[in-house]
Amino acid sequence: QVQLVQSGAEVKKPGASVKVSCKASGYTFTTYDINWVRQATGQGLEWMGWMNPNTGNTGYAQKFQGRVTMTWNTSISTAYMELSSLRSEDTAVYYCARNVVDRLDPWGQGTLVTVSS
Amino acid sequence: QSVLTQPPSVSAAPGQKVTISCSGSSSNIGNNYVSWYQQVPGTAPKLLIYENNKRPSGIPDRFSGSKSGTAATLGITGLQTGDEADYYCGTWDSSLSAVVFGGGTKLTVL
Numbered sequence: 001q002v003q004l005v006q007s008g009a010e011v012k013k014p015g016a017s018v019k020v021s022c023k024a025s026g027y028t029f030t031t032y033d034i035n036w037v038r039q040a041t042g043q044g045l046e047w048m049g050w051m052n053p054n055t056g057n058t059g060y061a062q063k064f065q066g067r068v069t070m071t072w073n074t075s076i077s078t079a080y081m082e083l084s085s086l087r088s089e090d091t092a093v094y095y096c097a098r099n100v101v102d103r104l105d106p107w108g109q110g111t112l113v114t115v116s117s
Numbered sequence: 118q119s120v121l122t123q124p125p126s127v128s129a130a131p132g133q134k135v136t137i138s139c140s141g142s143s144s145n146i147g148n149n150y151v152s153w154y155q156q157v158p159g160t161a162p163k164l165l166i167y168e169n170n171k172r173p174s175g176i177p178d179r180f181s182g183s184k185s186g187t188a189a190t191l192g193i194t195g196l197q198t199g200d201e202a203d204y205y206c207g208t209w210d211s212s213l214s215a216v217v218f219g220g221g222t223k224l225t226v227l
Binding site for chain 1: 119149150152154161162163164167168173205207208209213214215216217218219220221
């Protein structure tokens, strides 16, 4: 079945960077975009951006422009999201999700990133 | 503040019906498909409805979706305690060139 498996929890200091991975299985990795969405504790879903592993195109939410980089390794069907200049407000669960036309399905299990001094 | 507007909470008794609204604008709901996601606390969101009113395989027909103009609605009939979760609407916003979500609605089955 189609599955996205993310890397484990991270603890980072303010100013550092974090790189979260998302390994896809059960489908051809280059066929669909991967989107990244985050959720702070007790808050709603916040979209961060998308990447297309076939065309090489990416698109980032304005809020994260300049701080986020989405990359991938097609040979191992894995997407990455790197967020730099971390601050306490970046503490959240980060999700990857496959974009099938106009919907996000499935989602990864989530990766908790904690930013604390 | 979210681009799409949902009520913070709804509640109903087991076996009853509930609807959750999602209001947007012409740049998002008005001209794009709406999806709905269910998130049980502590777990990842799960696709519930796509293309306004279609259900992925495995989603019971107790769940339905509709769209009219710049608003969408999620309906759940025959409520079960297992339906207690947060529900989010989502769509593409052509002006922002971004995926936008509602703030989420917490469903309580009394």
